[in-house]
Amino acid sequence: MKQNTTSYKLKQYLMFAGPGTILFLAVVIVPFVYGLYLTLTSWDGTSLSKPFVGFENFANAFKDTTYWQAMGRTMIYSIFAVVFINIVAFALAYLVTSGVKGQNFFRAGFFVPNLIGGIVLGYIWQFVFNRAFVAIGNAISSGTTVSLLSTPNGAMFCLILVSVWQYAGYMMLIYVAGFMSVSKDVQEAAMIDGCTPSQAMKNVTIPLMRSSFVQCIFLSITRCFVVYDVNLSLTKGEPFGSSVMAAMHVYNQAFTYKNYGLGQAEAVILFLVCAIVGVTQVMVGKRGEVEA
């Protein structure tokens, strides 16, 4: 049979999947492999030679205290952001599936921040924090109010707040799908068996929605770990570099200070940390999954 020869299959493959495969390999796999090679060189970004330095970049990355400060900051930011994103998203999903009037309108409204890119959102919030909130503060208290963005802790708080606001609507949609997938029958059965509504929620609905939680937490962790756009436009790492997140540090290390090898090594470490945390979370989460 002609159809089973490898050359026929290869021709079919190239005809249909050739462009997709080539583009994928060209922008993802080739840079990934080449990037691993770059971590072993001390390239400055312009010269033709890429001196081979072995694992020196990784050694320097581990010694780079500003990098690990940024990493620690990213961890703290991610923990708060992930927790609050999911609490807010779950609450919103509960409210917009409870059958109140205009729930589709609200659902659409909460999603709006996701339509707009992080750069624009960051600038809008910068205005809100620096002008609107300051004006409100001045109106209700006698002293002069300073912007939250001007103190290190305040800037972190602002970043977390904006991230929660930005992603809650998106995660809400996943939780809404989770609520829809839990059939009304099991909830009613629980109520007939004597559960109060809150007990039914805690013991029946939430365990059955476990996969939604696993997914939302995974998505929010992976997004928060590499936050860049909002970080750049909202705080730009200020005040005094106290809100530089890991992704921004990597960008600066490579493109501003021209330490491409070191920057790439730090990016790889960031990727490994992010992957380990994400995969562990999914594995732990999946283990306890139940079905109705």
Added chain:
Amino acid sequence: MTENERAARQKKISHAIMWVVLLVLFICFIFPFIMVVINVFKTKADIVKNPLALVGAHGFTLSNFPEAMKKMKFWTVFGNSLIITSCATVLTILVSSMTSFVIVRNGNWKFCTFIFSLMIASMVIPFQVLMVPLVSVYGGILNVLNHRLTLILMHVGFSVSMAVFMFHGAIKTNIPVALEEAATIDGCTRWQTWWKVVFPLLKPTIATVGIINAMAYWNDYLLPSLVLTKKNLYTIPIATQAFYGTYSTDIGLVMAALLLAMLPILILYVFLQRYIVEGVASGAVKG
């Protein structure tokens, strides 16, 4: 009052409370947008004086718009964003649906499973790991940066794995092989079977993949900012960032620029709201 009436009344009250809570949350959610909208029609002095007032002391003004549009070259960057987003979205849909078609129908061929696993595994790689080598390969070695086409193809390459994953699921579960066999018996070539039979049946997935990617392309900042460094090639997010860097003190103009940057997608959302919410939800659940 009977038991039923009491229950009905309680339900009504709890719904009313929930509605009020939702409304308050909704206002909190759109508060930043309200701030932009009320300040965009004020002069700079009025905004600085009182950003919360509905109308400034100097009254209602539209003068921020034409100036911001001129300074950020709005129509040029809008055109760039439009071309890049639409081309990249169409290409992503075509290229990845075709790729997954071959992969699904050659499920027992090791080469296909290898490529598919490679794509799935690559989805965990954050862009930060790829940006330095990407610039070094395409800027330093091949010197193809600063072309819209380069950005379009890169966008497609980055989305292929996710899109292939979604089309893979759709073809595997929704398109029976018998349908293709029938088309072949009726005289279709493989190519015709694809275009006339399989592709049209993938419409829901095409919509989902299209919406998710179009939004991502339109709003993406980091990749375009690395690829396009010439001013006349800027997309809306880069232009907004550059504009803010230069005119951040001219707060009225900034408001106008931010509103202009949001407006196209918000207008689209008003009309396609249902599809966008559904598309994103089904995409999120599958991913």
